[in-house]
Amino acid sequence: MRKSWSVLLLILAMAGFASGAHASILFTENFDYDAGVLGDSSGQGNVSGGVWVHFSGGGLLIECVDGNLTYPTYAPSNVGRMVRIVRHTPGATAEDVYRQFTTQTPGVTLYTTFLFRVTHDSMSPDTSTHGQYFTMLMPSSSTTSHFGRITTKMGSTAGKFKFGLRATTSNSSTLWTSGEYDVNTTYLVVMAYEYIAGNTNDVAYLWINPSLAGPQPAPDLSQISALTTDPPDVARLAIRQGSSSGSSLVTPAADIDGIQVATSWTDLTGITGQPDRNDLPVVLALKASPNPAGRSSHISFSLPTASAVELSIFNIAGQKVATLAQGPMTAGAHAVEWKTGNVPNGVYFYQLQTGSRSVSQKIVVVK
Ligand SMILES: [Ca+2]
Numbered sequence: 001m002r003k004s005w006s007v008l009l010l011i012l013a014m015a016g017f018a019s020g021a022h023a024s025i026l027f028t029e030n031f032d033y034d035a036g037v038l039g040d041s042s043g044q045g046n047v048s049g050g051v052w053v054h055f056s057g058g059g060l061l062i063e064c065v066d067g068n069l070t071y072p073t074y075a076p077s078n079v080g081r082m083v084r085i086v087r088h089t090p091g092a093t094a095e096d097v098y099r100q101f102t103t104q105t106p107g108v109t110l111y112t113t114f115l116f117r118v119t120h121d122s123m124s125p126d127t128s129t130h131g132q133y134f135t136m137l138m139p140s141s142s143t144t145s146h147f148g149r150i151t152t153k154m155g156s157t158a159g160k161f162k163f164g165l166r167a168t169t170s171n172s173s174t175l176w177t178s179g180e181y182d183v184n185t186t187y188l189v190v191m192a193y194e195y196i197a198g199n200t201n202d203v204a205y206l207w208i209n210p211s212l213a214g215p216q217p218a219p220d221l222s223q224i225s226a227l228t229t230d231p232p233d234v235a236r237l238a239i240r241q242g243s244s245s246g247s248s249l250v251t252p253a254a255d256i257d258g259i260q261v262a263t264s265w266t267d268l269t270g271i272t273g274q275p276d277r278n279d280l281p282v283v284l285a286l287k288a289s290p291n292p293a294g295r296s297s298h299i300s301f302s303l304p305t306a307s308a309v310e311l312s313i314f315n316i317a318g319q320k321v322a323t324l325a326q327g328p329m330t331a332g333a334h335a336v337e338w339k340t341g342n343v344p345n346g347v348y349f350y351q352l353q354t355g356s357r358s359v360s361q362k363i364v365v366v367k
């Protein structure tokens, strides 16, 4: 490659990065941390380096543990570890943590997606009104105002459970999925919170195992907020362990991985390996052009240091369909052509792996 092209590509790559090519993705979390306590602030450590903030409870802690959750139509993820919520007895003290993101004001829809696996069938009974919630959004200034609570309770038979959605604590009912889901199975969960100026008009939506490949599908559940004063802003995603004293209302043992918070449905690709910490090398500006691709597309990226890389293409079933580059590469800008050949039209992911880091993006093929 001529030097002028290298410089141009580097400039383009840096410009794309600096101008917020992924501005609508507020954060991606693969739990690329050491094993240990995720967010506790009272001496047990904080493997996230303060990215996750302890705000309530103690005793049973939310921990980063070995292993990853995967789901076929989510971008291939094998990055870092996953987080574990520990099942606990009613009334027990357990930890709650949040991760803060850029403050959002009315006029946006916040999409939260993650992989979720219940690992024990002891949880709130099917007769429970609200079950116990394990994740929600919060404002920048409060940990007691909650939007888009996602909750679980047992199903009608052993080994099954239901997902619930409650738009806000002002809503008297929790809506429940008609379908029942299996313990020890990984599900793709998407919750959207449509944040509209004015009171009692926000809407929460929930999808279980939606297709991310096309336009936003009809939700499994939706509920209009009954909140009579609009939230001042939305800026935190919480993971929470809940229990009510004297009852059996508890969050189940569960694992969570691959969290993404974005402001559009089309960004929910399961993009992995976005920098969780500043001290790890990152890949800048992974981009395909043109996208949608016809007969070919050029995939460009910039390496901050010389690295062994692997650039691969996956279909939405998570099967590798091409390896475009494999081996050592110099620091700086690179571009690799993908000749789409005889792959069918559809959605694919291009993934760049450097050491323990992996970054994926969506590409559409239309020939
Ligand atoms: Ca992970």
Ligand SMILES: [Ca+2]
Pocket (backbone or CB within 6 Å): 195, 196, 197, 198, 199, 200, 201, 202, 230, 231
């Ligand atoms: Ca509103």
